[in-house]
Amino acid sequence: MPRRKPASSRSGGRREQRHKDVLHGQGQHRSQPFRCVGCRLDVPGSAPGTAHRNHCPNCLASLHVDRRVPGDRAASCRGRMEALSMSVRPDGEWLIVHHCLSCGALSANRIAGDDNALALMRLALRPLRDSKVAGSALLAL
Template identity: 60%
Template sequence: MAGQRRPQRRKQPRAGSFRCAGCKADVSMDAPGTAHRNHCPQCLTSLHLDRRVPGDRDAGCGGRMEAIGVTVKGAGEWMLIHECRRCGGLAVNRIAGDDNALTLMRLAMRPLSGSRLSL
């Protein structure tokens, strides 16, 4: 037995939460300002699970969605633009009231050059 390593136990997220695919934080499913939490409030990473309607879980991809920009709806509501790293799909999602403000501002200030959304 000397020299053998014990397998690490993976801590399971609490019921009503999920483990972020980006920063590995435990994220509560409750999100102020939206009915469907679909991204980590710290790093803004999501998973490609929904196809057309938030919460439909119809996408077969399951890839990691990286926040690549923000846009603003007509009433001034900020929306995250996510790009799937597996299939390249784009999605627009509502921000939540507990999203990290500094991370959002950094994303909003990032130039769009070099991304699929460049002008």
């Protein structure tokens, strides 16, 4: 479901994504299924639209195992990461901002093609759910 626009139509100002050579061609972590820490769903390792599945497609929970490069397994925290908010790239692709419940670190991850659309929508609408804050913001305009 995440849209990958052709390279010509992508916005030119954005920096290219950092080159990732860790574990990519060796087929190690990419094909490793895992069990979600939040909803205990058995998740297959391969995901449509991304080479690095890093969160549960059902409840969007993740695990704090990678540091900077996806798949490096360099973080010693191993805490549970909850989806905190939804961000959008300049080219329109959605990013989930994850928040580690144990060390407080934040990380942004692209959504995958089989992510739960209802969970994504709930996350994107979270700032608008409380009508008090959003209403006062609109009135102040």
